[in-house]
Amino acid sequence: MTQQSESATTSTTPTTSTTLTTSTPPDVGGPLAEPRPPGERRVWPRSFAGRLTAPLPGLSGFARFAREGALRPGPEGLADIPRLPYAPEPLPRADSGTVAVSWAGHASWVVQIGGLTVLTDPVWSRKILGTPARITPVGVPWSALPRVDAVVISHNHYDHLDAPTLRRLPRDTPVFVPAGLGRWFRRRRFTRVTELDWWEAAELDGVRLDFVPAHHWSKRSLHDTCRTLWGGWMLTASDGRRVYFAGDTGYGHWFARIGARYPGIDLALLPIGAYDPRWWLSDVHCDPEDAVRAAQDLGARRMAPMHWGTFVLSAEPVLEPLTRVRAAWEAAGLPRENLWDLPVGASRILP
Template identity: 35%
Template sequence: MTSSVCCRSCILLLSFLLLFFGGCSPQEKRNFSEDVWEKAVSQTQETDFYAPHKKDDRYFAPWMKMPDKNFLDVLGWKFFSKTNYTKEERAFLPKILPHALARIQETRGDFILWIGHNTFLVRTGEQYWLTDPIFSKRALIPKRKTPPALTLKELNTLVKAPNIIISHNHYDHLDRGSIKGLPKASRVFVPKGLAVMVKKMNKPHTLEMDWWEEKNLSPGIKLVCLPTQHWSMRINQGRNKSLWAAWLLITPATTFYFGGDTGYFKGFKETRKKYPGIDYAFIATTAYHPRWFMHYQHMNIPEAVKGFKELGAKYFIPTQWGTFHLGSEPAGFPGLELKRFIQARNLGPSRFKIMDIGGILKISP
């Protein structure tokens, strides 16, 4: 039997299993409703954000259980959830600005550089902070649609020991090759359950933190680990064996919220109660189609904007769009949809910093 015939046979078999063993027919998929989902979120309790969130060596969100999904659900999404996009929507990607290293070397003061996906380089005072660094051509399987603004070599030329923040263990956020290629002297901050893995990536100065835990790193600089609504898994690490998180970096001049991956939840409101005065909110806009499959762990554009408003932040920086094709929507579609949403709702465009890859956003005092 040829490989193409085998492939077709496997697809037919999987489709049969999908149709007859519940992969594409659970009630959740047939009847997903935005109103029902919004009501479910509204009924969660804020006190649960502080509840124990580990049981039987697995982490979980105590305010809302993640719906059970299996391999057939994934196949149902890939084979049977079809969404039509226009030619413009399929082709849209962020601009790529060249010569990032040279432009950084000419930039004075604090700034934010978008390297790509969820990888940002932030200079604040004398320190550099790097979020979820991925410079590789692939996130395990998905291939980059756009190159990183800096190479690892260029970054290492610029910064001798950056502070690195990791949101969770998925391959587009924790890339082994990128972590190993960064300076050994770097400090790495990770959610619970990831320190051993990251230390093996040539990063001995790795610190684990739990939700709501705070660390005073130097005079006036504090890092806070915050809850999000997501999950974790790698080939060599079982489902939810490590935690997932957002991060708040508080400096004398500026406060940054690095959102990581999350579905919409009341945690944005709770974060604002405890930590008012956020300046820049880095919020994920990616992998939200199809909604029946993605709604728990990823926000669509209206939810992302709602979360931004509830954080009370001054500026919204959309992240994770334009690099990898992860959901059903094209890689660049979230950036385009966000622009349309801002215009349709007459939102103040100056508060939304939709960056180009390689773009440098100067931070005003």
């Protein structure tokens, strides 16, 4: 993979529209960026294609994909759907000193940190555009959620940005989104929208939210490829405990950079599914072995797999991501108790 531009935007006048400029991002060993003003209006470039780690497939790739036609698992690969782990339980009782995660399915987590309840890429819908209906129910009923204090979005693909779910939220819910995606939320009358570039941060009631790079891309319609940015989120409590939400990503150099810049990650929420065929998806989706390598590059103490067992997005058998991530974790000699391979609906509390 080829490293691409890491340019960031800077502004001159907080809380107003700003002129886009480019600057060198802070050194890995330098101080973290000061939090940006919440709700700041900013001007972004028309395209973020320069941030791609690898080129998107061209006509030859689409032609090969059409010839091979391997988009979904066959009957044998789908036979294990009834065995997918699903064990919903009540959300943990959390106070300001609790850091807990609950997996609602796919990339949707309920993160309780610093007294806040944060949703990641919330998708509570049964079906999303272009994909069969979910094969496991949502693990956390919407009615069981406490007040949602914030939402973080990794990118604009339909399995991560779900309009029907977001319509359930009060419009004054703070949302933290990639550069260029704020307009989508403001059109839907959200009033507290903060857009960030890579390596930038915001703060909410003592919890720091840093937007970090990912090996992925963005697209939501025929004419908006890479018009908005993509990435992951680092959530840091006031006591220094850190939860990293990778969003959707392939494997590559960014994990080591993130780990160096944010040492002491307590838990990494990493994607392990939607990886087959590999020639088509390796640049943008981790397979289970990639995810374990990424956890090591990050220096994360624990890893919780996600982005599998909810929607059928690619050709691998539905249970294969789980068996492979367990084998890769063991092969790496990592402590079994630090792999939080949760059933959909289950929770864990950081010690």
